Amino acid sequence: MLKARDDQHAFVAFERVQKSYDGENLVVKDLNLDIARGEFLTMLGPSGSGKTTCLMMLAGFETATHGEIRLDGREINNIPPHKRGIGMVFQNYALFPHMSVAENLSFPLEVRKIGKSDREAKIKRALDMVQMGDFAGRRPAQLSGGQQQRIALARALVFEPELVLMDEPLGALDKQLRETLQFEITNLAHQLGITTVYVTHDQTEALTMSDRVAVFDDGRIQQLAPPDELYEQPQNSFVAQFIGENNTLTGTVSKIDARTCVVRLDSGEEIDAVPVNVTEVGETTLISIRPERVEIDPQLGPNAHTLQAEVLEFIYMGDVFRTRLRVAGRDDFIVKTRNRADQVRLNPGQQVSIGWLPQDCRALDR
Incomplete structure (x- = not known):
C-alpha cells in the first residue's frame, strides 16, 4: 500500500x-x-x-x-x-x-x-x-x-x-x-x-x-x-520515459549483485548500471540515462563509462545545447550541455566520445 x-x-x-x-x-x-x-x-x-x-x-x-x-x-x-x-x-x-x-x-x-x-x-x-x-x-x-x-x-x-x-x-x-x-x-x-x-x-x-x-x-x-x-x-x-527527457539503451544482464549489474548492450558493449527492477542474469533490460548526466569528451575519472558516438544534430536552445547522437545502434540518444563561453560547436557526422557515471545509469524493465 x-x-x-x-x-x-x-x-x-x-x-x-x-x-x-x-x-x-x-x-x-x-x-x-x-x-x-x-x-x-x-x-x-x-x-x-x-x-x-x-x-x-x-x-x-x-x-x-x-x-x-x-x-x-x-x-x-x-x-x-x-x-x-x-x-x-x-x-x-x-x-x-x-x-x-x-x-x-x-x-x-x-x-x-x-x-x-x-x-x-x-x-x-x-x-x-x-x-x-x-x-x-x-x-x-x-x-x-x-x-x-x-x-x-x-x-x-x-x-x-x-x-x-x-x-x-x-x-x-x-x-x-x-x-x-x-x-x-x-x-x-x-x-x-x-x-x-x-x-x-x-x-x-x-x-x-x-x-x-x-x-x-x-x-x-x-x-x-x-x-x-x-x-x-x-x-x-514507464516513469523514466514519461517524466522528463530520457535516453534508453537495450541489453541483457550478464552479471548482478545487490548494488550493481553489468549489462551487455544489444550492440555488444558492456556497461555497469544500478539494478532497479532486474534480478537475475539473462534478463533483458532497458537502460535509462538522463541527457544532462551524459558528457561529450568526458572528464569524469576512471569509473566513467565511455562509448563512441556520431553527431546527428547540434541544436542551440539558448541556455543549453541539445545534441542528438547515434549511440550503440540508436539514433535518438540526446545530450544536453550548458551554454558556456568555451562551448565547441559540433557538426553532423563528427565522431565523439561520450561518458557518464555508473550511478546515473539505471537498469529497468524492458
Whole structure:
C-alpha cells in the first residue's frame, strides 16, 4: 500500500478503490493512496490513465465501484458533492457568465447560508489573495483567461475549504502565464495550509508544484514520490520515459549483485548500471540515462563509462545545447550541455566520445 509521509495524519485516503463504467473493464485498479493534511499532491499521467476519474470520485461526481474513500477519517462514498466541503477548480473556469465576479464568489457562500456581512468580508479576502481585488464588479467575459482562472481559484477558496481539487486548471493558458500561476497556486496553498489534489498531464507542472507526485498509467499508480526522487530514481521504464527527457539503451544482464549489474548492450558493449527492477542474469533490460548526466569528451575519472558516438544534430536552445547522437545502434540518444563561453560547436557526422557515471545509469524493465 502506498502511504502518506505520516500514516497517522492521512487527511484523504483511498482504500482498495476500483472504478468500472461497464462492469467489466477497470479504469482505476485497486487504488491505495493516503494524502497528508496540507500536502500538495499531483496526479500525473497520460489521457485514460485513471487520474481524473480518481479526482472525480474524491469530489463525488463519480462513484467508486469498490473500496472506500475517506476524508479526515470519515467515509464519503455516499455523501453528495455539495456536502463534502471541497473546493474545485476546472480547466474551463466554470464561472457563471451572467454574474459579476463578486456574485460568482458569493454563490458558494449563499449555499452555505453565510450572512451578508461575512460574505462580503470573505469575498474581499479571497479576491485579495489572488490579486483581483479591483475586479469585483466585472463579468467573466470582461476578463482575460488568466484573470478568469484567478477568479475560479478565489471561488474555490472563498468558503475556506480544507481540501481543494484542481483538474488541469492551467491547461488553456499560454506558457508564461501558466508558469506564473503555478508558483502563485503553490505558494497560496502552502500559506493557507490547504490540502491540494492537482490533476495534470504536464510533467514540468507536476515537478514544479508538488510535494509528491503520483504517476498513473493503466489505472494504477506506477510510482509515488517527491519530484526529485521521481526524476532521479524512476522505478520502472514507464516513469523514466514519461517524466522528463530520457535516453534508453537495450541489453541483457550478464552479471548482478545487490548494488550493481553489468549489462551487455544489444550492440555488444558492456556497461555497469544500478539494478532497479532486474534480478537475475539473462534478463533483458532497458537502460535509462538522463541527457544532462551524459558528457561529450568526458572528464569524469576512471569509473566513467565511455562509448563512441556520431553527431546527428547540434541544436542551440539558448541556455543549453541539445545534441542528438547515434549511440550503440540508436539514433535518438540526446545530450544536453550548458551554454558556456568555451562551448565547441559540433557538426553532423563528427565522431565523439561520450561518458557518464555508473550511478546515473539505471537498469529497468524492458
